[in-house]
Amino acid sequence: MQNRLPEIIDPIHLADKRGELHGQIPLKQLIRLTEKLVNDEGIVSVDLYFGREGRTPKIDGKLKTTLHLQCQNCLESVEFEIDHDVNLGVATKFEHVERLPDEVEPLLLEEETMLLTTLVEDELLLSLPDYPRHTHDCMANEIVKKYTAAFEEEATKKPNPFSVLATLKSTGES
Ligand SMILES: [Zn+2]
Structure with missing residues (x-):
């Protein structure tokens, strides 16, 4: 399953051919994210759809995972489920970011290609709670x-x- 996902992606090219990516990434590969976790067990389910909306290359889809964060109350591990909607507009130049529709999150490409894990990791980092806590007292x-x-x-x-x-x-x- 994991091998079906490419390591490196070309978002613009994928958008032009309306590509889709489905697969799983082990959390262990997301170093910046796992630094914030109690343990790095688990996987991220990745479902991404590339396309264009008007002239804007877009990436939609979903990232799902369960993370083990540290509860800020009792300092024990607390499971945190992420079911994150991806809604990215791809910009190749900083000036283009401003032209993106308001409802999309900008993804500024520094190069033509990028690591898929970088995209996934950035999105997951954005969905982390500031103060993870157990829902029970x-x-x-x-x-x-x-x-x-x-x-x-x-x-x-x-x-x-x-x-x-x-x-x-x-x-x-x-
Ligand atoms: Zn707690």
Whole structure:
């Protein structure tokens, strides 16, 4: 499956021949992205459609993956699903970026060709949340855990209530 995706793409050429790319890329290949992850297990499903809208070369499609990010509350791993719509307008010159329709995101080509992983990685980096967090109240769990642990520790330290009573009794009587 992975081998069906080319390493290097020529977006303009693909747009002219209305090319499509379907396949998977291991997350391990996306170094800039995996730096931000708790682990680099997993794959990205890539479905890209090239074409032209008027004169603008366009790339549409979808990127899907599940990333393991670090929860900013409890610092444990949190799964984050990405189902990202690609909507790129290709520009070959910086001046052309301004001519792109507002609804498309510009992809400025520095050269005729580019690495497919660069495109995929840039798109995924844009869809990362600023503060990944568990959707459940993970901090509450942490607090409960700590509290329970402290309580149990305290409970084992506490003398048996009967022995306290016994001491009270004995001191009271004297
Ligand atoms: Zn958490």
